[in-house]
Amino acid sequence: MSVLPLPKAQAAADPILAVDDIVMEFPTPDGVVKALDHVSLSVRAGEFLSVIGPSGCGKSTLFNIVGGLQRGYQGRVSIGGEAVEGPHPAIGMVFQEESTFPWRTVLQNVEFPLEISGVAKARRQEMARRFIAMVGLGGFENRYPAELSGGMKQRVAIARTLAFEPKILLMDEPFASLDEQTRLLLGDKVLQIQQELQQTTLLITHNITEAVQLSDRILVMTYRPGRVKRILDIDLPRPRTSETIGSEAFGRFVAQLWSDLRDEATRGMDEQQELMRNAGRGP
Amino acid sequence: MTSRLRIDDGPLPALMGLAGIAALLLLIEGLISVGLLNPFIVPKPSQVIGSFYRVVVEENVLERFVLTIKECLFAVALVTIVGVSIGVLLHRVSLLRQATETWVAAFASAPVVLMYPLFLVMFGRSALTIVMMGFAAGLPPVILKTIEGLSSTRRVLLAVGQSFKLTPRQMFWKIQLPSSLPAIFVGLKLGLIFALINIVGVEFLINFGGLGQLINDLAERYDLPGTYAAISFVVVVSVGFFMIAERAERWLIR
Numbered sequence: 001m002s003v004l005p006l007p008k009a010q011a012a013a014d015p016i017l018a019v020d021d022i023v024m025e026f027p028t029p030d031g032v033v034k035a036l037d038h039v040s041l042s043v044r045a046g047e048f049l050s051v052i053g054p055s056g057c058g059k060s061t062l063f064n065i066v067g068g069l070q071r072g073y074q075g076r077v078s079i080g081g082e083a084v085e086g087p088h089p090a091i092g093m094v095f096q097e098e099s100t101f102p103w104r105t106v107l108q109n110v111e112f113p114l115e116i117s118g119v120a121k122a123r124r125q126e127m128a129r130r131f132i133a134m135v136g137l138g139g140f141e142n143r144y145p146a147e148l149s150g151g152m153k154q155r156v157a158i159a160r161t162l163a164f165e166p167k168i169l170l171m172d173e174p175f176a177s178l179d180e181q182t183r184l185l186l187g188d189k190v191l192q193i194q195q196e197l198q199q200t201t202l203l204i205t206h207n208i209t210e211a212v213q214l215s216d217r218i219l220v221m222t223y224r225p226g227r228v229k230r231i232l233d234i235d236l237p238r239p240r241t242s243e244t245i246g247s248e249a250f251g252r253f254v255a256q257l258w259s260d261l262r263d264e265a266t267r268g269m270d271e272q273q274e275l276m277r278n279a280g281r282g283p
Numbered sequence: 284m285t286s287r288l289r290i291d292d293g294p295l296p297a298l299m300g301l302a303g304i305a306a307l308l309l310l311i312e313g314l315i316s317v318g319l320l321n322p323f324i325v326p327k328p329s330q331v332i333g334s335f336y337r338v339v340v341e342e343n344v345l346e347r348f349v350l351t352i353k354e355c356l357f358a359v360a361l362v363t364i365v366g367v368s369i370g371v372l373l374h375r376v377s378l379l380r381q382a383t384e385t386w387v388a389a390f391a392s393a394p395v396v397l398m399y400p401l402f403l404v405m406f407g408r409s410a411l412t413i414v415m416m417g418f419a420a421g422l423p424p425v426i427l428k429t430i431e432g433l434s435s436t437r438r439v440l441l442a443v444g445q446s447f448k449l450t451p452r453q454m455f456w457k458i459q460l461p462s463s464l465p466a467i468f469v470g471l472k473l474g475l476i477f478a479l480i481n482i483v484g485v486e487f488l489i490n491f492g493g494l495g496q497l498i499n500d501l502a503e504r505y506d507l508p509g510t511y512a513a514i515s516f517v518v519v520v521s522v523g524f525f526m527i528a529e530r531a532e533r534w535l536i537r
Contacts, residue, residue, distance in 0.1 A: 116447055
């Protein structure tokens, strides 16, 4: 296990994605809230980087900024040196909320980005079937999302994003609404896909086990304003599966991460309770 | 992981519905027979059923039936095209929406049928007046439900569209419109009800056209079983349109 203090900008070799010195503030009725405070990170090609932090640390804001959905920030996001000014074709996003199109079958959902790109029907169906099989949903092509479980819907969303063939897969707590067992099994599936495609992945999560199971590196954020607290290299051997979580080394990483996060989570909880107390007192 | 089970009760719900109607008719028949309902106001259901053949043969029902259906079809087509378009426009132009939405909602509850003299002046004593009255009555719910449907498109679906770099046009046709179809169909079904009520009502009031005129004629002759038989045909039209709308909804939305 190695714990590295974070320099302002990561000196990573050939980063495909670079986030430099991001500051994001939101105006609120109680004044300006700083969500992100000089956050920098970089992701190398083929790497799996997770960003972990307590609720309110600005993880989802960072997700939206990297995905090009959030404007009005200071700093720079670049892909292969090119600045990201909005949604970028090199980034495929998987959202926390259930995001399949209920009026489309599994096949039509996964075909969607290819249809938008103007890929011929036969070709896009062939490609979509490949990604559906990859996420383990072969045989469900003609089902509608309403006929699937939560975990299956999230796999459809992942397959749809993969069909977009992004250089970087950006995921915001994609398993947050799933039960623990499904979450672990889906983690296996994501690992398998990531290894098969050598897919560069940036995962936003608050789940320590999930982060250790999946990541090459984990970036720990502080409670509001979100800053980079430290980065952990997870040097567990690959290929990993959900069985890896039973190992002693895995336990050490989890303990280390929790030790980093506990103070932040406690601070977040205290601040939120204080806010609620103040709100309860009224003007 | 489990897939959701589909419960198919076969023809049971439809049979239960028919049995319910039959039970209601039997109850009315009984109440009239024992003198609790006045047979000079409500005819016996058996008399109404018995008058069907006479009404069909002597009153040229088929032609009137087709005429009312045609008026309904034109009105519903107009309501769909114009209503959904206005709904989309008001959803897009916030200022216009804020300026007009309350008026549209107020118009939905207005007794539009009372405006028939104005429509007579504008369009004459013709089928066009009837269609336009149906159109005016059916329009507000379609507009309001289109706005509601478009406004309630889940933000995450729009974010998915943004992440795939959809153009505004693609965003509308591929995400916003399909996502709002359930709400739009609720509006269309309400619009259909309002349009049909007004179409038959105006046919009745101006004594012109299809089933409404027939109801007027039979009522003026005090042929109560015939009147109720004609009203049954209106119900058939309504049920027919509703079934078509439901099928279209299921086909489009799944």
